[in-house]
Amino acid sequence: xxxxxxxxxxxxxxxxxxxxxxxxxxxxxxxxxxxxxxxxxxxxxxxxxxxxxxxxxxxxxxxxxxxxxxxxxxxxxxxxxxxxxxxxxxxxxxxxxxxxxxxxxxxxxxxxxxxxxxxxxxxxxxxxxxxxxxxxxxxxxxxxxxxxxxxxxxxxxxxxxxxxxxxxxxxxxxxxxxxxxxxxxxxxxxxxxxxxxxxxxxxxxxxxxxxxxxxxxxxxxxxxxxxxxxxxxxxxxxxxxxxxxxxxxxxxxxxxxxxxxxxxxxxxxxxxxxxxxxxxxxxxxxxxxxxxxxxxxxxxxxxxxxxxxxxxxxxxxxxxxxxxxxxxxxxxxxxxxxxxxxxxxxxxxxxxxxxxxxxxxxxxxxxxxxxxxxxxxxxxxxxxxxxxxxxxxxxxxxxxxxxxxxxxxxxxxxxxxxxxxxxxxxxxxxxxxxxxxxxxxxxxxxxxxxxxxxxxxxxx
Amino acid sequence: xxxxxxxxxxxxxxxxxxxxxxxxxxxxxxxxxxxxxxxxxxxxxxxxxxxxxxxxxxxxxxxxxxxxxxxxxxxxxxxxxxxxxxxxxxxxxxxxxxxxxxxxxxxxxxxxxxxxxxxxxxxxxxxxxxxxxxxxxxxxxxxxxxxxxxxxxxxxxxxxxxxxxxxxxxxxxxxxxxxxxxxxxxxxxxxxxxxxxxxxxxxxxxxxxxxxxxxxxxxxxxxxxxxxxxxxxxxxxxxxxxxxxxxxxxxxxxxxxxxxxxxxxxxxxxxxxxxxxxxxxxxxxxxxxxxxxxxxxxxxxxxxxxxxxxxxxxxxxxxxxxxxxxxxxxxxxxxxxxxxxxxxxxxxxxxxxxxxxxxxxxxxxxxxxxxxxxxxxxxxxxxxxxxxxxxxxxxxxxxxxxxxxxxxxxxxxxxxxxxxxxxxxxxxxxxxxxxxxxxxxxxxxxxxxxxxxxxxxxxx
Numbered sequence: 001x002x003x004x005x006x007x008x009x010x011x012x013x014x015x016x017x018x019x020x021x022x023x024x025x026x027x028x029x030x031x032x033x034x035x036x037x038x039x040x041x042x043x044x045x046x047x048x049x050x051x052x053x054x055x056x057x058x059x060x061x062x063x064x065x066x067x068x069x070x071x072x073x074x075x076x077x078x079x080x081x082x083x084x085x086x087x088x089x090x091x092x093x094x095x096x097x098x099x100x101x102x103x104x105x106x107x108x109x110x111x112x113x114x115x116x117x118x119x120x121x122x123x124x125x126x127x128x129x130x131x132x133x134x135x136x137x138x139x140x141x142x143x144x145x146x147x148x149x150x151x152x153x154x155x156x157x158x159x160x161x162x163x164x165x166x167x168x169x170x171x172x173x174x175x176x177x178x179x180x181x182x183x184x185x186x187x188x189x190x191x192x193x194x195x196x197x198x199x200x201x202x203x204x205x206x207x208x209x210x211x212x213x214x215x216x217x218x219x220x221x222x223x224x225x226x227x228x229x230x231x232x233x234x235x236x237x238x239x240x241x242x243x244x245x246x247x248x249x250x251x252x253x254x255x256x257x258x259x260x261x262x263x264x265x266x267x268x269x270x271x272x273x274x275x276x277x278x279x280x281x282x283x284x285x286x287x288x289x290x291x292x293x294x295x296x297x298x299x300x301x302x303x304x305x306x307x308x309x310x311x312x313x314x315x316x317x318x319x320x321x322x323x324x325x326x327x328x329x330x331x332x333x334x335x336x337x338x339x340x341x342x343x344x345x346x347x348x349x350x351x352x353x354x355x356x357x358x359x360x361x362x363x364x365x366x367x368x369x370x371x372x373x374x375x376x377x378x379x380x381x382x383x384x385x386x387x388x389x390x391x392x393x394x395x396x397x398x399x400x401x402x403x404x405x406x407x408x409x410x411x412x413x414x415x416x417x418x419x420x421x422x423x424x425x426x427x428x429x430x431x432x433x434x435x436x437x438x439x440x441x442x443x444x445x446x447x448x449x450x451x452x453x454x455x456x457x458x459x460x
Numbered sequence: 461x462x463x464x465x466x467x468x469x470x471x472x473x474x475x476x477x478x479x480x481x482x483x484x485x486x487x488x489x490x491x492x493x494x495x496x497x498x499x500x501x502x503x504x505x506x507x508x509x510x511x512x513x514x515x516x517x518x519x520x521x522x523x524x525x526x527x528x529x530x531x532x533x534x535x536x537x538x539x540x541x542x543x544x545x546x547x548x549x550x551x552x553x554x555x556x557x558x559x560x561x562x563x564x565x566x567x568x569x570x571x572x573x574x575x576x577x578x579x580x581x582x583x584x585x586x587x588x589x590x591x592x593x594x595x596x597x598x599x600x601x602x603x604x605x606x607x608x609x610x611x612x613x614x615x616x617x618x619x620x621x622x623x624x625x626x627x628x629x630x631x632x633x634x635x636x637x638x639x640x641x642x643x644x645x646x647x648x649x650x651x652x653x654x655x656x657x658x659x660x661x662x663x664x665x666x667x668x669x670x671x672x673x674x675x676x677x678x679x680x681x682x683x684x685x686x687x688x689x690x691x692x693x694x695x696x697x698x699x700x701x702x703x704x705x706x707x708x709x710x711x712x713x714x715x716x717x718x719x720x721x722x723x724x725x726x727x728x729x730x731x732x733x734x735x736x737x738x739x740x741x742x743x744x745x746x747x748x749x750x751x752x753x754x755x756x757x758x759x760x761x762x763x764x765x766x767x768x769x770x771x772x773x774x775x776x777x778x779x780x781x782x783x784x785x786x787x788x789x790x791x792x793x794x795x796x797x798x799x800x801x802x803x804x805x806x807x808x809x810x811x812x813x814x815x816x817x818x819x820x821x822x823x824x825x826x827x828x829x830x831x832x833x834x835x836x837x838x839x840x841x842x843x844x845x846x847x848x849x850x851x852x853x854x855x856x857x858x859x860x861x862x863x864x865x866x867x868x869x870x871x872x873x874x875x876x877x878x879x880x881x882x883x884x885x886x887x888x889x890x891x892x893x894x895x896x897x898x899x900x901x902x903x904x905x906x907x908x909x910x911x912x913x914x915x916x917x918x919x920x
Contacts, residue, residue, distance in 0.1 A: 201680060205778040213743050217741055219791060220661060220861070220864060221863060222737075222862070224748050224761055224793070225737060225748045226743050230767075234697040234769070235698045238699070281674065281682060281686055282672075282673050283672050283686050283818065283819075284817060284818055286685050288684050288685045294685045297684035306694065308771060308773040309774070309783075310774040311766065311768060312766070314768045318665040319789075320791055323768070329772070329773060331780055333680060357744060366777065402680045402683065403680025
């Protein structure tokens with residue numbers, strides 16, 4: 001028999017004012033992970049969370065060291081081994097904020113206005129993270145137990161690209177063992193259109209350098225007899241794409257999982273029109289592989305972009321040189337089941353094949369990230385959809401994110417967990433910008449959705 | 461009857477020590493045209509030259525104002541209207557020099573060592589300019605007359621690209637009227653291989669900008685549906701050349717004067733081997749239009765080079781943006797009879813034709829320079845060849861310079877003068893570098909060659 005969510009939801013409603021005050025307390029700690037001067041505050045935030053988890057009655061609560069900022073861990077396994085275990089991931093660090101960036105109130109003095117709390121970290125990710133603590137509290141304080149086991153993994157380095165998280169996961173696979181991972185660190189389309197992200201793109205990032213003469217040459221003395229490295233580079237990069245805007249690199253698409261008809265129908269629910277794309281970006285017209293819709297292109301299909309290009313004289317006015325070298329940064333957004341290292345080898349081989357004997361071409365890997373594709377027909381995903389329907393009061397759509405969150409791929413690929421990205425924020429919340437804020441109503445609806453989700457998971 | 465050069469040459473030999481001392485005097489004046497702090501010294505150099513021309517007995521000697529540094533003018537028209545008039549152009553300004561750049565002796569305290577004088581301007585162009593003053597002096601002081609009329613036009617802004625010379629020429633076409641223009645501001649191959657430059661390439665310099673989104677975009681959010689401006693740029697520039705390394709711009713070669721067999725034979729005398737090109741530049745292999753030799757490619761054929769390229773993120777590490785724009789600087793070295801403005805229109809039209817509707821492409825002219833092609837079978841050119849044979853003691857070769865000297869095109873095209881570039885320097889002289897120097901023996905041989913040239917011109 002599964003513990004009902006009703007009492008927990010009632011408790012959460014009754015305690016809403018206190019929950020908000022506790023969130024404000026979190027928001028007062030300037031846990032900036034990118035600035036060494038704030039390392040003490042990051043630590044204070046971790047200790048605050050650990051103390052809070054202990055108060056809630058969790059076990060094995062620890063502030064665990066990494067090579068950088070610590071990880072906060074805590075678990076409640078009282079549902080017993082026959083019930084599933086949920087691993088909740090969140091991050092308690094924030095990006096910088098200062099009054100002079102345009103904040104109307106001090107960023108670390110939370111202010112409530114028109115039903116929203118204004119403070120750095122309100123939506124990204126303190127507010128969304130705290131939802132899960134309060135959901136568990138609601139069960140434990142109202143019924144003395146939760147319907148499933150819960151583990152918390154709260155990171156302090158997400159805003160600096162989680163350099164130490166993967167080694168931490170590898171070192172603590174046993175401790176972190178679970179059946180499903182829940183992350184709330186993303187956005188809905190609107191407050192009435194919840195979204196569950198079930199796919200993220202991976203990444204292969206490389207740098208190409210073309211070298212010609214040992215030094216820049218006078219174009220009057222050598223122009224005509226020396227292969228200009230900038231010309232060689234553009235000739236080479238000009239062959240990355242086929243005329244139909246597909247990527248010309250042999251084998252590039254081999255491992256791409258084809259989109260099923262039902263997946264395309266799901267993606268169509270959030271399609272972008274040409275007009276919307278033009279409005280959002282300022283481009284003259286959409287572009288890309290015409291066999292796919294715009295939303296498919298930006299989320300479910302792999303890409304290859306030039307992120308940077310440099311050679312020779314780039315200051316004002318003319319300078320008549322043949323540059324000694326020319327460089328480009330290229331990156332490919334990958335989808336399941338592409339392997340970033342295999343794609344790097346394919347790109348490298350293609351570029352090297354195109355390289356003419358008149359120049360030296362070097363291709364260097366800068367970094368990689370694995371794609372993550374979690375089938376939305378998994379029971380844990382469908383349970384999340386029901387949780388939104390009951391807890392939030394709206395039917396969610398399953399979406400694919402075009403960006404990359406390496407930690408998601410780590411949970412999915414390294415820990416073999418279905419990762420359920422239940423975003424409770426909005427893009428309008430101003431994350432990473434001035435006057436970041438979070439709707440207190442959404443905070444409350446998030447807690448109730450999280451409560452229902454635990455119940456839904458228990459009945460799988 | 462033509463005045464013999466014999467007495468003048470004897471005079472020049474007798475007076476060699478004094479001539480050198482006078483050159484040293486010139487070299488002591490730091491006439492840096494590029495530094496406003498030295499404007500007074502540039503002026504002092506101009507006044508020194510004017511005084512010197514007056515001492516030699518020239519007429520109409522003036523320091524003539526321009527919008528920048530002045531022009532020194534003086535003339536001797538005593539040969540009378542039946543004799544030709546020679547316009548001698550030279551420049552009395554120099555580029556900067558400082559001990560800390562590696563000079564072994566102070567750059568404006570000329571020092572004689574091993575038959576060379578070390579000082580800034582020794583070869584570029586004070587030494588070479590002074591040769592012509594001393595040649596005229598030798599006639600006037602030994603015989604009271606020269607075989608031809610001579611006008612001097614001495615500029616003080618050559619090292620800052622002669623911004624005011626063309627307006628000066630246009631304003632004084634009558635005063636400067638002549639039958640031939642002589643310039644000594646270039647190099648021989650070796651001291652025993654004199655060279656007369658009879659062609660210089662012109663220039664069309666442009667900037668291409670490709671604009672896509674209004675701002676840089678997150679490649680995860682829009683990658684795949686937005687035409688990356690850097691990609692659009694490389695796709696476009698990748699079509700500048702045909703596979704045989706000829707320029708693909710329609711009409712580009714239309715006005716190129718075809719090389720005659722005798723011209724190709726002349727160019728072959730100074731050909732560059734593949735090995736020499738590799739040694740000089742460090743490239744892996746020569747490149748270009750295989751129908752022409754390397755020397756032809758770098759001097760007698762037009763080019764199209766990418767001089768600069770920039771877009772997006774060019775710092776260390778990755779940054780996953782779709783840049784909002786991408787730019788390139790392009791320049792074309794032109795040969796007779798290409799018109800730089802016509803070539804600009806051809807390049808612009810070609811680039812605009814290639815531009816896809818997904819981006820905005822702007823093509824902007826930065827500057828132009830006309831090519832100059834003076835047939836070496838002109839009597840004034842053949843007279844120069846005889847002057848080297850008799851005065852220098854070696855047979856010169858007619859060469860084509862791959863670079864551009866706008867003033868030469870102005871003399872040739874605006875003033876309709878045959879321009880005879882009789883270089884008396886060597887590339888080894890260290891022009892624009894530390895420890896610039898000039899061989900005093902070459903200075904003397906230059907004076908004798910210039911003396912003979914006036915005699916040769918008189919007998920045409």
